[in-house]
Amino acid sequence: MLSKRIIACLDVRNGSVVKGINFEGLRDAGDPASLSRRYNKDGIDEVVILDVTATIEKRKALADTIRRVSAEIFLPLCVGGGIKDESHANAAIEAGADKISLNTAALQQPELLTTLAKRYGSQAVIVAIDAKRERNKFHIYIRSGQQATDRDAVDWAREAADRGAGEVLLTSIDQDGTKSGFDCELTSAVSNAVPIPVIASGGAGTFDHFVDVFTKGQADAALAASIFHYNEHAVSDLKHYLTHRGIPVRLSC
Amino acid sequence: MIALIDYGAGNLTSVRKALAHLDAKFSTPETPEMLRSADAVIVPGVGNFEATSALGNDWHRGIAATVEKGNPLLGICLGLQWLFQGSDEAPDVSGYGAMKGQCQLIDCGAGKLATTELFKVPHVGWNSLHKTRESWLLQGVTEGDQVYFTHSYAAPVTDDCVGLTHYGIDFASVVERNNLVGVQFHPEKSGSVGLRILKNFIDRIRP
Numbered sequence: 087m088l089s090k091r092i093i094a095c096l097d098v099r100n101g102s103v104v105k106g107i108n109f110e111g112l113r114d115a116g117d118p119a120s121l122s123r124r125y126n127k128d129g130i131d132e133v134v135i136l137d138v139t140a141t142i143e144k145r146k147a148l149a150d151t152i153r154r155v156s157a158e159i160f161l162p163l164c165v166g167g168g169i170k171d172e173s174h175a176n177a178a179i180e181a182g183a184d185k186i187s188l189n190t191a192a193l194q195q196p197e198l199l200t201t202l203a204k205r206y207g208s209q210a211v212i213v214a215i216d217a218k219r220e221r222n223k224f225h226i227y228i229r230s231g232q233q234a235t236d237r238d239a240v241d242w243a244r245e246a247a248d249r250g251a252g253e254v255l256l257t258s259i260d261q262d263g264t265k266s267g268f269d270c271e272l273t274s275a276v277s278n279a280v281p282i283p284v285i286a287s288g289g290a291g292t293f294d295h296f297v298d299v300f301t302k303g304q305a306d307a308a309l310a311a312s313i314f315h316y317n318e319h320a321v322s323d324l325k326h327y328l329t330h331r332g333i334p335v336r337l338s339c
Numbered sequence: 340m341i342a343l344i345d346y347g348a349g350n351l352t353s354v355r356k357a358l359a360h361l362d363a364k365f366s367t368p369e370t371p372e373m374l375r376s377a378d379a380v381i382v383p384g385v386g387n388f389e390a391t392s393a394l395g396n397d398w399h400r401g402i403a404a405t406v407e408k409g410n411p412l413l414g415i416c417l418g419l420q421w422l423f424q425g426s427d428e429a430p431d432v433s434g435y436g437a438m439k440g441q442c443q444l445i446d447c448g449a450g451k452l453a454t455t456e457l458f459k460v461p462h463v464g465w466n467s468l469h470k471t472r473e474s475w476l477l478q479g480v481t482e483g484d485q486v487y488f489t490h491s492y493a494a495p496v497t498d499d500c501v502g503l504t505h506y507g508i509d510f511a512s513v514v515e516r517n518n519l520v521g522v523q524f525h526p527e528k529s530g531s532v533g534l535r536i537l538k539n540f541i542d543r544i545r546p
Contacts, residue, residue, distance in 0.1 A: 088506055089465040089485060126530070131465055131487075160357055162487060162528050179350050184528060207349050207386035209461065209489040252489075253463065283463045306464065336465040336485040338530065 089336045090300045090328070091131040091307035092321060093285060094314050096121060096155075098167075099139045101147045119154040125314065126159040128321040129338040133159065134187070134255070134309060137167030138230075145174070149181040156182025166214055166255075175202055179210070187255055189214040190228040193235065193242065196249050203250025211253075212285075213246035215239050217272055218259040224272050231259050239272065240279045247280045254280060255309070258288040265291025265313075273303035285309050293327040300333050341365040341544070342377035342405070346393040348384035348417055357527035357534065363541045371401030378410050379544045384417030388426040388442070388492065391417060391434065399435060406437075411518040411543040413476075419514060419521030420494055428492050437519055440495040445506060458507040461491040466504050466524075468512055474501035475543065476520045477513060479535050486512075486522075486529040493523060518543065 096103050102116040122133050135155065137148045148165070156163050165178040166187030175186045186206075192199055192213050203211045216231050217224040217239035224239035243254050256276050258269035268289045277284040283306035286299045290310035299305045314320045325335045341358065345351055345367045358365050365381075368374055380402055384390060394402075406412050414422045421434045426442035434442075445460050465485040470477055493510035496503050502513030504523070514521045520540065526533035 087467065088462065091464050156353070156356055157360070160353075160360070160527060160530055160534055162525075180352060182352050182356060184350075184353055209385055209463065210350070252461065281459055282461070283459060306459070 087334045089131070089334050090305070091285075092129075092296075092324060092335065093132040093134055093307055093309040094122075094125045094130045094321070095134045095136060095287070095309050095311040097136050097138050097311060098148070098151055099137075101151050104138060118151050119158050122155045123158045125321060126161060128319055129325055129336065130161065130314075130321050131336055132162045132164065132307070134164045134166065135183075136187075137165070139167075145177065149177055152178060152181035152183050164212060164255075166212070171198070172201060172205070175206075179206060185210050185212050185253070187212040187214045188251075189216065192246060192251070193226065193228055193237065196245065199246055199249040199251050203252070208250050208252035208282075211251050212255050213243070213251035213253075214255040214257070215243060215246075215276075216257045216259050217269075219269075219272070224275065227259055231262075240275050243276045243280050243284075247282050251282065253283045253285060253306075255285045255287060261289030262287075264289055267291060267295040268299035268303055268305070268308065270298055270303035273299055273305050277304040277306070283307060293324050296324060296328060297331050297333065300328070340377055341379040341381055341541070342368045342374050343381045343383065344368070344394070344398070344402075346384065346390065346398075348386045348390035348393075351383055353525070353527045354381070354383050354415070357537055358541075361534065361538055361541055363537075371397040374401040374405050377405050379540070380405055380410065380412045381415065381540075382412070382418035382421060383415040384421070385489070386417060387428055388417065388420060388434075389429040389432055391421045392429070392432045394421070394435075402435070406519065409518060409545070411520065411540060413540050414521035415527075416490060416523060416525060419511075419523050420492060422514065422519065422521045423494050426492050438494075438497065438499045438514060438516065438521075440497050442492045442494050444491060445493050445508060445510065461489060462493075462506045463489045465529075466506060466512075468502045468504060470502055471496075472501055474513065474515050476515055476522075476536060476539050477502055478539050480532060484532045486524040486526070486532055488512075488524045490523060494521075
């Protein structure tokens with residue numbers, strides 16, 4: 087049976103992880119490669135590196151981070167943040183990324199999804215959607231949630247899949263950082279609308295939140311950042327918890 | 340020296356990194372003639388079966404010559420499908436044809452199955468390997484071990500199948516006939532299980 091994936095997100099700036107690095111009992115937490123190594127040991131299924139600075143001069147540092155992480159872990163590695171054209175995507179892939187996540191650029195130039203899907207295959211192209219509830223609709227925000235658009239998240243997910251995206255990374259702006267649970271309504275609305283896997287993001291606070299997003303939310307994968315920093319075995323503990331609740335996950339030996 | 344064939348179907352960086360991690364020697368031949376010095380061949384690849392048309396007759400012959408010498412050949416993902424006669428994804432393109440059968444879209448018969456489980460295609464993520472018989476490639480791999488898949492088409496379960504995976508249907512996730520092997524998943528992205536499989540392949544290379 088296909089497992090539900092647990093994905094760790096590393097927000098990286100100038101080669102260091104910048105979110106949730108000051109928790110106790112965490113050594114070398116600022117280094118993405120050592121953090122990835124620990125997560126790998128603990129049974130993480132996939133790693134996402136989000137470059138939160140994403141300026142031109144920092145692109146070199148990002149490539150170096152990708153190189154170091156991909157030399158440590160032999161798991162799917164996705165890279166996003168400020169990828170605006172084919173050359174940015176190519177640099178990340180050459181450095182060792184397996185998947186590229188596009189957010190603002192995909193909405194502004196949707197043909198980029200098709201171009202990259204043709205060049206690298208759909209499995210390498212992820213459309214990242216940041217959505218916010220407005221009345222009974224989910225509206226898309228771009229530029230790291232700074233700029234509202236009039237696009238509907240479900241419609242855009244469908245279009246992006248048609249244009250060649252192979253997965254959706256769906257973040258609820260309302261839930262992000264609140265630790266009060268994923269937005270299961272948003273997740274199931276998108277998951278039912280597209281034929282491709284949906285990764286839910288934003289709001290993970292407890293293990294039960296993961297149960298909810300995999301059942302009510304119909305997510306194929308769930309992504310979190312800070313929850314995994316709390317203790318040394320968060321990933322394996324979470325996976326055992328999910329197993330006991332009948333949710334199929336990969337248990338590493 | 341492993342010949343890692345690059346025919347433009349996807350990126351080979353991850354495969355190279357995994358081989359380097361295992362201290363294997365490899366290079367990418369630019370012409371089929373360069374296969375003469377190879378003692379193993381890897382045909383990787385992701386994407387549409389159409390892409391394998393870049394492996395024309397001269398490549399087929401070059402690869403066949405090295406396999407006939409007893410050298411191991413590993414097909415990864417699209418490379419496994421290429422070992423078969425062809426794929427419905429690109430019906431006009433012939434595969435290498437060493438294994439009988441045609442690759443088909445994973446058709447879970449949505450709506451027909453008596454299940455509420457949602458089967459999306461492509462099949463993306465970690466799924467289990469079920470060993471069907473003894474295999475040198477799967478030595479040290481435990482029944483039920485999980486590996487990372489990303490594909491829409493799959494090979495049929497035939498006599499060459501040594502490992503199968505269930506996703507709506509059963510398909511061949513590992514095939515093996517003597518020194519010819521193929522994996523539908525990505526061993527270079529499948530953690531320690533994947534590395535073990537790659538190591539088994541490298542160990543098969545004759546000294």
